[in-house]
Amino acid sequence: MAKKGVLLVNLGTPDSPATADVRKYLDEFLMDPRVIDVNAALRTVLVKGIIVPFRAPKSAKLYKAIWDDQTGSPLKHYSILQHQALQQRLGDEYMVELAMRYQSPSIESALKKLKEALVTEIQVIALFPQYASASTGSVHDKVMSLVKDWQTIPNISFVNSFHDNELMIETFVDNAAKYQPETFDHILFSFHGLPQRQLKKCDHTQNYCLKVDGCCNTLNDTNKFCYSAQSHDTARLIANKMGLSREQYTVCFQSRLGNDPWVKPYTSEIIAELAKEGKKRLLVFCPAFVADCLETVYEVTTEYGDEFKALGGEHVQLVESLNDSPKFIDALEKMVREN
Ligand SMILES: C=CC1=C(C)c2cc3[nH]c(cc4nc(cc5[nH]c(cc1n2)c(C)c5CCC(=O)O)C(CCC(=O)O)=C4C)c(C)c3C=C
Numbered sequence: 001m002a003k004k005g006v007l008l009v010n011l012g013t014p015d016s017p018a019t020a021d022v023r024k025y026l027d028e029f030l031m032d033p034r035v036i037d038v039n040a041a042l043r044t045v046l047v048k049g050i051i052v053p054f055r056a057p058k059s060a061k062l063y064k065a066i067w068d069d070q071t072g073s074p075l076k077h078y079s080i081l082q083h084q085a086l087q088q089r090l091g092d093e094y095m096v097e098l099a100m101r102y103q104s105p106s107i108e109s110a111l112k113k114l115k116e117a118l119v120t121e122i123q124v125i126a127l128f129p130q131y132a133s134a135s136t137g138s139v140h141d142k143v144m145s146l147v148k149d150w151q152t153i154p155n156i157s158f159v160n161s162f163h164d165n166e167l168m169i170e171t172f173v174d175n176a177a178k179y180q181p182e183t184f185d186h187i188l189f190s191f192h193g194l195p196q197r198q199l200k201k202c203d204h205t206q207n208y209c210l211k212v213d214g215c216c217n218t219l220n221d222t223n224k225f226c227y228s229a230q231s232h233d234t235a236r237l238i239a240n241k242m243g244l245s246r247e248q249y250t251v252c253f254q255s256r257l258g259n260d261p262w263v264k265p266y267t268s269e270i271i272a273e274l275a276k277e278g279k280k281r282l283l284v285f286c287p288a289f290v291a292d293c294l295e296t297v298y299e300v301t302t303e304y305g306d307e308f309k310a311l312g313g314e315h316v317q318l319v320e321s322l323n324d325s326p327k328f329i330d331a332l333e334k335m336v337r338e339n
């Protein structure tokens, strides 16, 4: 019997932590017009002439620090576990394929397998809880550009975002429980950053985002696709489930690139402020990621941990990502079955 297809797509990671592989990865990633969203000539000069040559050797050192001898990149390792667990849950009725937006396995090769199996439909799940053109949008763009040339195009559906998915929220809360959140001085929800320019582009009114005070603090009909507003919503849902008051947590954004303004407040500035206020122990959630990766394992634990300690703080504790926790696999299974 023909199966239903599911395509899970995460961002991607270098094939190895060698500088040449990191260069290849950064080159493909940053030449994506949805990521560095300037005109093609300027993007080429910036990416190939400046960012990649300088960043690749530095990033390679960071990747070496998080690379596991047996399992390699955490992002890929957990993506593979998520793929296997979801396939097992969904059984023979479904064919689940895993792809990475950049590097391997490619979206092209995963779609080819689904096409050859003559699946009756394809559900595309970009593994980013909050929608951004640079992440989810780019995955959808790539899938559409490949499928448009097929003779027979099956039913295709896209999950735009799942920032408020109840089982996902519960998984983050469960993961935090073992650290006894009440023993920390403050809780951070640190999301991946995004250039402010890209937030404004998503505002179809051009009158709301970053123009109205506290534009992202509530999710409404105008900002329902805004990455920052969805991030605030995810944080609020986790905080409410944990019974936190508004003063006990801060939403912030990490990993800036370049000199343009990115979504604020920046995690590094918040960490410095908290250290100045005498806070000693921070518990950090990274709810923009479904799998631990460079941005969580290295940036939060090592970089922000060192920064905080240098300013008088004592400990930064990362709450691990969703990874292959059974409840997150429940969330994915429910998403597929109820679509
Ligand atoms: C959560 C979704 C992500 C968005 C949105 C996003 C936007 C974005 N990222 C960069 C630049 C870099 N990101 C890097 C790593 C990285 N980014 C995400 C996710 C999102 N990025 C993940 C999951 C990872 C980790 C990958 C891994 O292998 O572990 C990097 C590479 C690392 C480094 O060199 O520091 C860069 C560069 C931009 C410019 C951008 C939006 C415009």
Ligand SMILES: [Fe+2]
Pocket (backbone or CB within 6 Å): 192, 255
């Ligand atoms: Fe990124």
Ligand SMILES: [Fe+2]
Pocket (backbone or CB within 6 Å): 199, 208, 209, 210, 215, 216, 223, 226, 228, 229
């Ligand atoms: Fe906004």
